[in-house]
Structure formats: structure tokens, C-alpha cells
Amino acid sequence: MRDDERQILSVSELNNIAKDMLENQFPRIWIEGEISNAAFPASGHIYFTLKDSGAQIRAAMFKGRNRLLTFQPQNGNQVMVRGRVSLYTQRGDYQLIADQMQEAGEGALLRAYEKLKTKLTQKGLFDEEAKQTLPSLPNQIGVITSPTGAAVRDIISVLKRRFPSIPVIIYPTRVQGEDAAVEIAGAIRKANKMKHCDVLIVGRGGGSLEDLWAFNEEPVAQAIYDSSIPIISAVGHQTDVTIADFVADVRAPTPSAAAELLSPDREEWLATFAGFQEYLIKQISLQIKQHKTALEHFQKRLKHPGKRLNELAQHLDNLESRLSLAVKQNLLSHNNRLALSKASLFRQDPRHQISQQLDFTDSLSKRLTLAFKNRTQAEQMRFNSLTQRLHNVSPLATLQRGYSITETEKGELLKSTNQIKAGDKIKTRLGSGNVSSKVIDIH
Numbered sequence: 001m002r003d004d005e006r007q008i009l010s011v012s013e014l015n016n017i018a019k020d021m022l023e024n025q026f027p028r029i030w031i032e033g034e035i036s037n038a039a040f041p042a043s044g045h046i047y048f049t050l051k052d053s054g055a056q057i058r059a060a061m062f063k064g065r066n067r068l069l070t071f072q073p074q075n076g077n078q079v080m081v082r083g084r085v086s087l088y089t090q091r092g093d094y095q096l097i098a099d100q101m102q103e104a105g106e107g108a109l110l111r112a113y114e115k116l117k118t119k120l121t122q123k124g125l126f127d128e129e130a131k132q133t134l135p136s137l138p139n140q141i142g143v144i145t146s147p148t149g150a151a152v153r154d155i156i157s158v159l160k161r162r163f164p165s166i167p168v169i170i171y172p173t174r175v176q177g178e179d180a181a182v183e184i185a186g187a188i189r190k191a192n193k194m195k196h197c198d199v200l201i202v203g204r205g206g207g208s209l210e211d212l213w214a215f216n217e218e219p220v221a222q223a224i225y226d227s228s229i230p231i232i233s234a235v236g237h238q239t240d241v242t243i244a245d246f247v248a249d250v251r252a253p254t255p256s257a258a259a260e261l262l263s264p265d266r267e268e269w270l271a272t273f274a275g276f277q278e279y280l281i282k283q284i285s286l287q288i289k290q291h292k293t294a295l296e297h298f299q300k301r302l303k304h305p306g307k308r309l310n311e312l313a314q315h316l317d318n319l320e321s322r323l324s325l326a327v328k329q330n331l332l333s334h335n336n337r338l339a340l341s342k343a344s345l346f347r348q349d350p351r352h353q354i355s356q357q358l359d360f361t362d363s364l365s366k367r368l369t370l371a372f373k374n375r376t377q378a379e380q381m382r383f384n385s386l387t388q389r390l391h392n393v394s395p396l397a398t399l400q401r402g403y404s405i406t407e408t409e410k411g412e413l414l415k416s417t418n419q420i421k422a423g424d425k426i427k428t429r430l431g432s433g434n435v436s437s438k439v440i441d442i443h
Helices: 011-025 106-123 150-162 180-194 218-226 243-247 255-262 266-301 305-348 351-393 395-400
Strands: 029-039 046-051 056-061 078-088 093-103 141-145 168-172 199-204 231-235 405-408 425-429 434-438
Touching (some): 011 078, 056 078, 141 150, 141 180, 150 255, 180 218, 199 255, 231 243
Parallel strands (some): 141 199
Antiparallel strands (some): 029 078, 046 056, 405 425
């Protein structure tokens, strides 16, 4: 071919042809890579290089498209870019014109997280009305986590320190990796079916978003929502927030904090019990003091049977003294009369009258002696009768005849079996001494 027949292209024409070929050959495609050499000029466009371990390509995202970004691209970000392959004709640079950009890896997980969060919010899984109240003192705590992880050790350590009497059941499950979410949900349903626990701790120790992802999956969220047992979510560290935290009845920042929430402080409880004990001791002491005062009052009012007997004996002594005095006065009176009669007889001095008077006097003397004797015997019999009557009504005499007086442990006189029951202590007073007994049976 002659030189005048050759088709000679300018550089611009060549680059434009190459640009058209590239743009027509490749539809819009997704490419994943790492951002480097990112530039943000005042124009609002973004220029960067997208690379992997073996190659790189220049890329540009113009102002009208980057306004839709949900994150700020930085060097080192792993991203997925959608765009068209093109050529920057002024420099002949092969490039990618981006119209969408998303974070890859963790960024994708965050988008899935937000999507599921929105879905579950609309379904009502986060509603406060569905939250259950935690027990103030659990009978048994269930822990759904890895049996070899730090979380279970932290939970058991806190419970042993704060309230070691609370038993713990471990429901072992994987908390990371494929099928971990299915195992966690299954463990929650198993705990609800067995009903051995009245509260559950669901969680694990800290980690990356990928490590914690099992707690951001819908099966776990639905199982927590469906649980009839209250659940504390304790996933990761305080800054980690998962879907499980929103659905659970209570969120704890760490597994240790969950154990703290469920276990009362043993020292506080002991202090409370000590306060109750002190109050009860004071109340019992006050009751004893009041009953003692009442008993002393009744003791003062109650006269002992011996004291009553002494009063009656004193009365008898008084009667005896009065009787003796009356007899003496009667004798004295008769003696005086006798003396007067003797004096009268002596003054008259008739022998017969004297003899008669002597007989009469003798008769009177015998009558007086007999009257005195009869009177003395009557008074003695009356005295004996009164003494016997007094003795008959004395409880001491009753005791001497073989009877006894039985009292309850409180000192009440035992009159009916309704006052006591088997195992009670009773006290029996005999004619001589007391006997303490314990009731074996009641008929």
C-alpha cells in the first residue's frame, strides 16, 4: 500500500475509538478491590485507584453520583464499585467510571444488619410491650453460649462471687461460624421446652462484626422473641450492639454484667437479714418484757393458798382466844356469885339453909363443870369442823390425796386437750414436787 493510501489516525482519534470500543464492549459491571490514592478535589468528584494483589485500575466517581454514598471512602477501604469501563482520552488512561460504591466485607454486613433491623422493627419484635420482667432472685439460670469461651467463665465467676447458691445450666452451642445462628435458636427453644430455668443469658465474648454475626440473624431474633423465659442478651463488649440486643428483654453490655444483673449482692442480703434478725429480737424481747410485767401484776393480785390458810388459822386462834376468855369470865362470874351466896349464907347462918345452899352450890358447880365441859367440847368440835372444811377446800389437800395440777408450757392451767398438741411440753404439780413432761399422744 502506498503511503498516500494509508489511514492515519491522530492520537485523539485513536483514544476516542478505544474509548467507544471499551464502553460498548463492557456493560456496567461490579468490581471489588481496595481504594488507594484517593483524591477529593474542590469540584466534588472523587478520583482513586482500585487495586487487588495483582493489578490496579484508575477510577473516578463524579459529584452527581457520590452524593448517594452512605460512607466516606478512604484509602484502604475494601469496596464494591459498579460502573462502566472507559478511557480518559487526554492521557490515554484506562479507567472505571463509577456510579455506585458499597463497602465490601464488614460494610456489606452492616447493610444487612440495617435491613434486618428495619424488617424486625416493622414486625414488632423490638416493641417494649413484648418485654418480660426479669426475676428478682432466679431459681436457676440458663446460659446459652460456647462451653469453652471466656463468656461462660466470666458468668460463673461473677455468680460464685455474688450469690453462689443460684444453680446454672449451660446449653452449649457454637456462637460463631456457619450454622451458629441455627444452633443458638435451637438452644433457646430447647430451654423453653425443658422449663428448668426461669431466666436465660444468651451471648458470647467480644469480637469483630463477622464474629458476632450469628446474633444478627433472623432465626436467633425470632427465637428470642418467641421465648416464654425472660432473656438477657450479653453479646461482645459494651460498644457491640446486635439484633439480639434489641429483641431481648434486657440488654447487658457484657456477659459479666448479665450475671451481675441476675445475682443479688450476697453481702446486701446478709445485711438485710441481720436487720430483720435484730428487729425480731427487739420485738421478742419487748413481748417477753410485757408478759413478764403482766405476770408480776397477776402474781401480786393472786393470793397463795398457804397465805389464805394462815389467815383462817389466825381467825381460828382469835376465836379460840375469845372462847377461852368467855369461859374464864363465866367462871369468874360464877365464882363471884358463889362467894356472894356463901356470904349470904354466912350472914343468915341457918344450918338447913346452909346445907341446902351447899347442895345447891354443889349442884351448880357440877352443872357449871358439865356446861363448861360441854361448851368446850362443842367449841372444839366446831373448831375441828371448820379446820376440816378448810382442809377439804385446800388444793394442797387435794394434791395429798394423789391428785395433781397440770399447766401448759406458758403457765396456763390445763383444763382441756384442746389446749395442747403432740410434742408440747407440760408441767405437773404433785403433792410433793413438780414433774415436766412432753405430750406423746392425745386421746
